Amino acid sequence: MKITMIGTGYVGLVSGACFADVGNTVLCLDVDSRKIDMLNAGEIPIHEPGLDTLVARNAAAGRLLFTTDYNRAVAHADIIFLAVGTPPDEDGSADLRHILAAARSIGERMEKQLVVVDKSTVPVGTADSVRDTIAAELKKRGKNVPFAVVSNPEFLKEGAAIEDFMRPDRIVVGSDDAHATKMMRQLYAPFGRNHEKLIEMDVRSAELTKYAANAMLATRISFMNELANLAEVLGADIESVRMGIGSDPRIGPHFLYAGMGYGGSCFPKDVKALLKTSRDHKQSLKLLEAIENVNEAQKNILFGKISRHFGGDAALRGKTVALWGLSFKPNTDDMREAPSLVLISQLLAAGCKVRAYDPVASNEARRQLIGSLGEEAFARDVTLCDSAWDAVEDADALALVTEWKEFRSPDFERLAGALRGRAIFDGRNLYDPALVMEAGLTYHGIGRPGHNRE
Numbered sequence: 209m210k211i212t213m214i215g216t217g218y219v220g221l222v223s224g225a226c227f228a229d230v231g232n233t234v235l236c237l238d239v240d241s242r243k244i245d246m247l248n249a250g251e252i253p254i255h256e257p258g259l260d261t262l263v264a265r266n267a268a269a270g271r272l273l274f275t276t277d278y279n280r281a282v283a284h285a286d287i288i289f290l291a292v293g294t295p296p297d298e299d300g301s302a303d304l305r306h307i308l309a310a311a312r313s314i315g316e317r318m319e320k321q322l323v324v325v326d327k328s329t330v331p332v333g334t335a336d337s338v339r340d341t342i343a344a345e346l347k348k349r350g351k352n353v354p355f356a357v358v359s360n361p362e363f364l365k366e367g368a369a370i371e372d373f374m375r376p377d378r379i380v381v382g383s384d385d386a387h388a389t390k391m392m393r394q395l396y397a398p399f400g401r402n403h404e405k406l407i408e409m410d411v412r413s414a415e416l417t418k419y420a421a422n423a424m425l426a427t428r429i430s431f432m433n434e435l436a437n438l439a440e441v442l443g444a445d446i447e448s449v450r451m452g453i454g455s456d457p458r459i460g461p462h463f464l465y466a467g468m469g470y471g472g473s474c475f476p477k478d479v480k481a482l483l484k485t486s487r488d489h490k491q492s493l494k495l496l497e498a499i500e501n502v503n504e505a506q507k508n509i510l511f512g513k514i515s516r517h518f519g520g521d522a523a524l525r526g527k528t529v530a531l532w533g534l535s536f537k538p539n540t541d542d543m544r545e546a547p548s549l550v551l552i553s554q555l556l557a558a559g560c561k562v563r564a565y566d567p568v569a570s571n572e573a574r575r576q577l578i579g580s581l582g583e584e585a586f587a588r589d590v591t592l593c594d595s596a597w598d599a600v601e602d603a604d605a606l607a608l609v610t611e612w613k614e615f616r617s618p619d620f621e622r623l624a625g626a627l628r629g630r631a632i633f634d635g636r637n638l639y640d641p642a643l644v645m646e647a648g649l650t651y652h653g654i655g656r657p658g659h660n661r662e
């Protein structure tokens with residue numbers, strides 16, 4: 209099939225490359241010419257494991273193409289995917305500016321029958337707005353071209369995006385058009401060869417399914433974070449509790465990890481957007497409100513522990529804290545809503561210096577931190593280091609923020625020698641407290657008391 213992917217970010221580029229890999233001809237369009245220039249020069253604008261080889265293979269075969277030219281992109285396709293960003297607006301609602309701009313760009317140009325597929329995460333009712341927007345443009349041009357708008361939300365996780373796309377748990381297709389549904393079934397057939405994964409439903413249910421999935425996952429995380437804080441005062445260990453409950457198949461082991469609160473480009477914004485939708489329809493979601501509040505509080509948890517360890521905020525002035533990990537999760541350079549940004553701003557406000565190391569996110573972190581702090585404060589207070597050991601040089605304490613593989617098994621004796629304050633703050637419960645303490649360090653985890661009595 210001939211596919212156009214509008215928006216060539218984390219979702220658009222991965223989806224486009226995967227569709228090309230099974231034999232489709234995919235033209236990826238973005239309004240960001242820097243991204244398209246990079247891709248045309250064989251460079252990948254984001255870090256996603258395996259994406260470079262996948263893109264290179266399909267670009268070389270002529271199945272994966274990149275453009276900024278909407279005329280070419282609309283003329284190319286039988287199916288056009290919308291994979292543009294839907295960032296949060298000031299009131300928490302999903303900002304549909306990019307979606308509707310893309311819909312207008314299609315309506316301004318389409319000459320032949322098309323299926324328009326919304327892959328971006330959008331509030332219920334957006335497919336109707338996309339349909340109306342395209343129809344209005346066609347009307348302006350005096351054209352009568354048949355088209356359908358389908359909802360096909362994406363469930364991939366960053367850092368495992370290709371695997372998730374190639375071997376999906378499910379493919380949700382919301383459609384009220386038989387021709388469009390048939391094309392979607394054909395397009396996705398290679399991704400569900402062993403058993404049927406496509407779940408067909410109406411458009412509104414598909415749009416809501418995406419928010420429901422993210423809200424449920426966010427619920428599990430906030431539940432565990434809140435329980436971790438209780439475990440800590442009760443003298444229980446949340447890691448034992450996690451294993452104890454996760455082995456029940458009705459609960460399952462995934463998404464039960466206590467930590468520094470969920471971040472990233474999806475959970476925070478999608479929870480906010482669903483809450484806004486519920487408020488707009490006077491159907492409040494009290495549970496989800498609590499989930500968001502718990503998450504906001506959890507982002508402060510590590511700073512609170514660091515402050516208490518050193519004797520209060522005032523005692524932090526002049527201290528240096530090393531951070532291992534900056535990205536919101538491992539295997540990505542994505543810094544959107546990363547808990548590291550909250551911790552850094554709290555440490556700097558208390559008069560600390562920060563030395564941070566991340567295997568891939570340093571450039572993106574530098575860009576964001578300069579944006580929020582300004583060049584001068586960034587240069588004065590933050591050092592982005594070339595290695596994990598460089599970061600702990602001259603530091604008083606270490607905060608483990610992102611559970612990258614290379615941080616899993618450090619030499620704790622060496623850390624004990626390097627850290628003046630001899631303390632590790634483990635924001636991901638990555639370490640065995642006994643091993644850390646054997647090396648003469650104080651261990652502070654999330655919901656792991658007994659190991660962190662000062």
Ligand SMILES: NC(=O)c1ccc[n+]([C@@H]2O[C@H](COP(=O)([O-])OP(=O)(O)OC[C@H]3O[C@@H](n4cnc5c(N)ncnc54)[C@H](O)[C@@H]3O)[C@@H](O)[C@H]2O)c1
Pocket residue numbers: 214215216217218219220237238239240243291292293294306307309310327328329330362363364365366473474
């Ligand atoms: N990142 C994820 O893991 C993930 C997973 C599932 C769903 N989603 C959803 O998918 C959507 C895209 O997310 P993302 O992380 O890929 O975003 P992104 O910011 O990485 O990419 C979006 C791209 O769209 C481009 N764009 C904006 N307006 C455009 C226009 N009018 N025409 C063409 N291109 C335009 C931007 O330049 C950008 O490159 C969002 O709705 C998000 O919630 C994201």
Ligand SMILES: O=c1ccn([C@@H]2O[C@H](COP(=O)(O)OP(=O)(O)O[C@H]3O[C@H](CO)[C@@H](O)[C@H](O)[C@H]3O)[C@@H](O)[C@H]2O)c(=O)[nH]1
Pocket residue numbers: 329362363364365366367422425429462463464465466467468469470471472473474475536537
């Ligand atoms: O047990 C857990 C699991 C995750 N997290 C945190 O939750 C956030 C999100 O993690 P994850 O879900 O792995 O990453 P995303 O790439 O944001 O993927 C989520 O958001 C995407 C965008 O909507 C969806 O497509 C995916 O299905 C959904 O998992 C991160 O800050 C994690 O550290 C925890 O704190 N504890």
